[in-house]
Amino acid sequence: MDALVHQILVAVSMGLIGAVVFAGIGLISGTDETTTLAPLTLLVALLGVPPAGVFTFFMAGAVAKHMTHAIPTALLGIPGDTLAAPLLQQATMLRNLGVPHIALRKMISGGIIAAFVAVPLAVLFAVLLAPFGPSISKAAPWVFLAAAVAIAYFSSGRWASVLLLVPFVLVIVGLQALTGKYGVKLSVSYFLGIAIGPLIADLFSILSPADRAVMRRDKVKTFSLAPDVKSWSGYFPNPLKVLDRQQRNWTIATAAVSSATFVFSPVAMTVVMGELVGSRVKHAYHRLTTVIAARNGVTEATYIAETLIPLIAFGLPLSPVAAGPAAPLFNAPPRFFVDTATGQMNNLHTLMTSWEFLGYGLLSVVLAALIAYPFSMNYAHRAASFVARRLSHEAIIATFAGLIVVISVWEGQLLGFLVIVTIGLLGGLLSRRFGFNTGVQFMGYYAAVLSVPALTKLIT
Amino acid sequence: MKHSALDADEALRSTSVGTSTDVDARVSHLVEVWGDTVDIRHLAWSVVLGVGISLGAFFSANYFLALFVHDAAMTRAYAMLLGLAGCLIAGAVCAKLFKPKRVVVDQASDTARREEVLDQLAAEAGGLGFVADLPLPVATEMKELGLYDVFLKHEQRIEASKRALDEGRVFIETKTSKESS
Numbered sequence: 001m002d003a004l005v006h007q008i009l010v011a012v013s014m015g016l017i018g019a020v021v022f023a024g025i026g027l028i029s030g031t032d033e034t035t036t037l038a039p040l041t042l043l044v045a046l047l048g049v050p051p052a053g054v055f056t057f058f059m060a061g062a063v064a065k066h067m068t069h070a071i072p073t074a075l076l077g078i079p080g081d082t083l084a085a086p087l088l089q090q091a092t093m094l095r096n097l098g099v100p101h102i103a104l105r106k107m108i109s110g111g112i113i114a115a116f117v118a119v120p121l122a123v124l125f126a127v128l129l130a131p132f133g134p135s136i137s138k139a140a141p142w143v144f145l146a147a148a149v150a151i152a153y154f155s156s157g158r159w160a161s162v163l164l165l166v167p168f169v170l171v172i173v174g175l176q177a178l179t180g181k182y183g184v185k186l187s188v189s190y191f192l193g194i195a196i197g198p199l200i201a202d203l204f205s206i207l208s209p210a211d212r213a214v215m216r217r218d219k220v221k222t223f224s225l226a227p228d229v230k231s232w233s234g235y236f237p238n239p240l241k242v243l244d245r246q247q248r249n250w251t252i253a254t255a256a257v258s259s260a261t262f263v264f265s266p267v268a269m270t271v272v273m274g275e276l277v278g279s280r281v282k283h284a285y286h287r288l289t290t291v292i293a294a295r296n297g298v299t300e301a302t303y304i305a306e307t308l309i310p311l312i313a314f315g316l317p318l319s320p321v322a323a324g325p326a327a328p329l330f331n332a333p334p335r336f337f338v339d340t341a342t343g344q345m346n347n348l349h350t351l352m353t354s355w356e357f358l359g360y361g362l363l364s365v366v367l368a369a370l371i372a373y374p375f376s377m378n379y380a381h382r383a384a385s386f387v388a389r390r391l392s393h394e395a396i397i398a399t400f401a402g403l404i405v406v407i408s409v410w411e412g413q414l415l416g417f418l419v420i421v422t423i424g425l426l427g428g429l430l431s432r433r434f435g436f437n438t439g440v441q442f443m444g445y446y447a448a449v450l451s452v453p454a455l456t457k458l459i460t
Numbered sequence: 461m462k463h464s465a466l467d468a469d470e471a472l473r474s475t476s477v478g479t480s481t482d483v484d485a486r487v488s489h490l491v492e493v494w495g496d497t498v499d500i501r502h503l504a505w506s507v508v509l510g511v512g513i514s515l516g517a518f519f520s521a522n523y524f525l526a527l528f529v530h531d532a533a534m535t536r537a538y539a540m541l542l543g544l545a546g547c548l549i550a551g552a553v554c555a556k557l558f559k560p561k562r563v564v565v566d567q568a569s570d571t572a573r574r575e576e577v578l579d580q581l582a583a584e585a586g587g588l589g590f591v592a593d594l595p596l597p598v599a600t601e602m603k604e605l606g607l608y609d610v611f612l613k614h615e616q617r618i619e620a621s622k623r624a625l626d627e628g629r630v631f632i633e634t635k636t637s638k639e640s641s
Contacts, residue, residue, distance in 0.1 A: 030495050043544060046537040096577045098569035099605050202493045203507070206500065217490040220497050224567035244597040283589035284581040285611060286598050334533065388564045393496040395555035398506035402514030402547035409515065410540045 007052050008363075014044065014053035015364050018061035019371040026068030026372075027387050028396060029078045034195035034324040034438070035400065037061055039407055042188060042328035045335055051351040052360050058329060059307070059364030060371075063115050066300050067108050067372035068383075074104040075226045075384040083299045086270045090292040097285075100226035101380075106247070106289045107296040108376050109239040112369050113248065114255035114297030115304060119361040121259040122305040126312035127354055133314050137345075140316055141454035147263055148443035148451075151320060154268060156435030164436045165444050171426060172448035175419050184412040186419055187449075191327055192407055193423035194441040199400060200421060201428025223388055228381035236377040239369075243293055246286075250277050250294045255301035262309040262319045265439045266302040273298045304361070312357050315349025323442040490561060502558040510550040517546025578614045588615055 025036050041058045049057070069080025070087070077092050079085040087107060094103035136143055152161035172190065179186055193200070205211035243251065254273040261269060274295040281287040306321035307329070316338060317323045317330045329348050331338055336347035352360075375383075404424070408416035430436040489499045521542035525535045582588040591599065591612050602608040 039544065043537070043540055046533075046540065048534070048537070093577050093580065096569050096573040097607060097610075098574065099607065102605065199494045206491060206493060206503070212491065212500075215491045215493065217492050217497050220490065220561045220563055222563040222565060224565045227566065227568050244595065244601070246595065279586065282586065283591065283594050283598070283611075284578075284584070284586065285602060285607060286589075286594060287586055288581075385564070388562060389560065391555055392502075392558045392560040393494070393498050394502045394506040394558040395551045397494065397498070397503065398510030398554040399547045399551035401507045401510035402550045403544070405511045406514045406518050406540065406543035406547060409518065410536070410543065 007050060010050050010053040011056040011360050011363060012367070014049060015056035015060035015367040016371070018057035018059075018364075019064040019368045022061035022065040023068045023368075023372040023375055026065040026080055027071055027383050028391065029069075029072040029076070029080050029387075030396065032082050032195055032438075033062070033065065033321075034191065034442075035403065037065070037325040038188070038191065038195070038327055039403060041326075042332050045328050045332040048335075051348050052356060055329065055348055055352065055357070056360050056364045056367070058326065059304070059361055060368045062303055062307070062325070063111075063300065063365055063368035064372040066296070066303065067111050067368065067376055070104055070107040070111070070296060071376055071380045071384050072387070074100050074107065075380060076223050076388060078223065083266055083270070083303070086267055086274065086299075087292060087295050090274075090288050090295070094288055094292070095226050101228075102289060103292055104376065104380055105237065105242045106293040108373060109242040110247070110251045110293030110295070110297035111300045112239050112365075112373060113243070113251050114301045115365040115368070116362070117252050117255040117297075118259045118301035118304040119308070119365055120358060121256055122262075122301075122308040123312060123354055123358045123361065125260050125262075125305070126309045126357075129309065129313040130354075136314055136318075137316060140314075140318075141451040143318065144443065144446045145451040145455075147318060148440070148447040150263065151265065151443050152436070152440045154264065155437045155440050157437070157440075158435075160434045161436045161440050164430055164434060165440070165447065168426070168430065168436070168441065168444045169448045169452065172423070172445055173452055175422065176448070179412060179415050179419060182415060184415045185333075186412045186416055187331055187333065188328075189408045189411050189416045189420045190423055190445050191324055191442055192404060193420040194427045194438050194445065195324065196400060196404055197424040197426075197428030197431060197438065197441075199397065199428070200404075200424035201432060204425055225381075225385055225388065236374045239373065246281070247290045247293050250280075250290055251297040254294045255297045258298045258301045259305040261302070262306045264302075265320050265437075266299055266306065269302045270295050270298045308357060308361065311348055312354055315345050315347060317446065320439040320442060323446055324438065327442075497561045499558070499561060502554075506550075506554040506558065509554055510547065513550040513553065514543055514546035517549070518543030574610060575614075578611070582614070582618060588618065590615060 021040070022036070025031050037058065040061070041054065044057050045054050065081070066083065069084045072078050072080045073084045073087050074091045074095065077088070077095060079088050091103045091107070094100060148165055149162055152165055153159070155161045157164065176186075206215060240248070254277060258269050258273060274291045277294045278287050278291045281290050303321055306319040307326045310316060310318040310322040311326070311329060315330065317327055322330065328336070330336065331347065338345050338347060404420055405417060408420035410416070412419065427438070427441045431438060431441070489501055490497050491500050491503070493503060518539055521539040522535065525538055529535050529538070578588065588611070591602070591608060594602070599608060602611065
């Protein structure tokens with residue numbers, strides 16, 4: 001009993017830390033989930049926090065970030081992170097109609113409702129899929145290969161992305177062989193390099209006079225900040241009352257559907273579901289507000305499902321989210337690891353039960369809602385204004401430059417650093433040039449690690 | 461349409477307040493990196509500071525912790541924690557040293573922009589729709605926001621222009637049928 005109380009206390013405090021930290025990070029536009037959630041979750045895992053604490057930290061952080069990312073999206077017209085990009089169109093229209101606060105409130109309420117729907121449903125789907133877990137784990141090399149090809153085809157690069165998997169995987173295999181010669185085994189460096197690739201590619205471009213000419217600007221960007229409008233009495237409005245019945249139903253329905261799908265990219269799901277809802281609502285204003293609520297709900301639900309289903313059912317990172325931002329929940333050597341060669345596994349999949357995932361999952365959503373919701377309702381304008389006026393892009397780049405160096409040197413000294421720069425540059429350029437996006441690259445990494453050994457065994 | 465775009469521009473200029481101005485001096489050094497504008501000299505410094513401060517924190521933590529803590533795994537983890545803290549410190553230092561290269565304008569929407577959005581919405585697949593079809597709670601919400609009448613007026617205008625178009629067509633049709641008979 002005492003052990004349980006202790007575990008819950010740890011989970012609550014880790015969840016609160018995660019919610020506060022990521023509610024803050026959500027305000028800074030351009031901070032990708034993988035570059036922020038993955039290293040911090042890895043850190044928490046390596047510091048020896050109990051499994052429930054690691055899980056609650058990640059989940060509360062992800063949910064809180066997806067609430068506050070609505071703030072720059074609604075008030076400044078710049079997407080808070082990768083997942084906020086599909087919300088931008090509706091948010092901008094509502095802003096130009098003079099009701100940015102409505103965009104913000106609908107988005108966040110949609111997110112909260114969807115999160116509460118997605119956690120139990122994702123756990124349920126995972127439990128239903130679990131009997132197939134062992135056979136899927138056995139077939140993992142081929143499942144990853146198929147998933148990589150499918151996700152590549154659905155990226156904006158289409159067939160180019162599918163074919164690009166070959167050279168990309170080859171480079172990773174080559175780099176692994178190189179570091180292996182010196183007894184260095186890297187994993188975090190690869191996916192951090194992939195996630196931060198666009199920055200690395202830009203930093204290289206800026207050194208080349210030819211590219212620099214293209215990147216020159218003769219004036220700074222202008223952002224217009226929408227005014228603060230508070231139209232409710234009390235500390236914050238009831239999230240259930242912010243949405244009308246139809247919006248609640250659409251949000252719940254789309255969240256439920258997207259909780260079941262876990263191999264597609266969250267951005268793609270968000271776009272598709274938004275179109276579906278939009279075609280069913282007659283009036284234009286109602287369409288805007290319903291679509292924006294449902295879309296933010298879908299981003300939240302897909303994110304939760306893509307983390308929970310692979311975690312509970314397989315213990316293998318079989319989705320774009322699980323392979324990227326949630327990767328440390330599966331793989332945080334030496335503490336958590338998956339060894340497909342021997343079938344040995346020691347990560348949250350083996351350390352927590354389905355009921356614990358459900359309980360701590362809901363706890364995370366409650367904590368994130370308690371922190372991020374009142375904050376967004378009361379301080380959105382001030383926070384957006386502070387970030388836009390005080391936080392220079394140089395400061396953000398300095399932080400991330402430090403992050404890549406520290407994590408890569410931590411993992412593999414000089415070799416780690418060389419690998420992160422190589423993979424970041426390659427990934428960033430391929431993504432810029434061919435639409436071979438980071439989701440595909442994550443799957444490419446796993447294909448290199450899991451499918452390639454199986455393939456070579458087949459051939460030789 | 462062109463007229464309304466001009467209006468929007470003018471309105472934007474007139475509502476612009478709180479513009480930060482210390483920008484012109486370094487115009488020639490501006491580049492766009494990773495989605496936002498930076499000064500190339502500041503960028504170089506921030507990369508140097510980011511790498512220097514965070515690596516410095518990481519290596520010194522590694523060195524000093526090893527003297528006191530004998531669990532190698534824990535030393536490694538705490539060194540990483542301090543290295544990440546170093547990243548944040550580097551960020552804070554650069555935020556203090558280098559001001560943002562953006563102009564932030566406090567701006568409320570105006571009628572010109574509203575009209576533009578309404579035109580955009582009317583051109584979309586689903587069209588503007590009719591306020592009369594709205595469920596009561598939505599209509600109340602729109603009235604509270606002052607948007608109900610805006611949408612109603614626009615919808616009436618579209619209907620009126622459609623009717624005018626139809627009448628014109630009917631007129632032409634009757635005329636041509638008379639001529640042919």
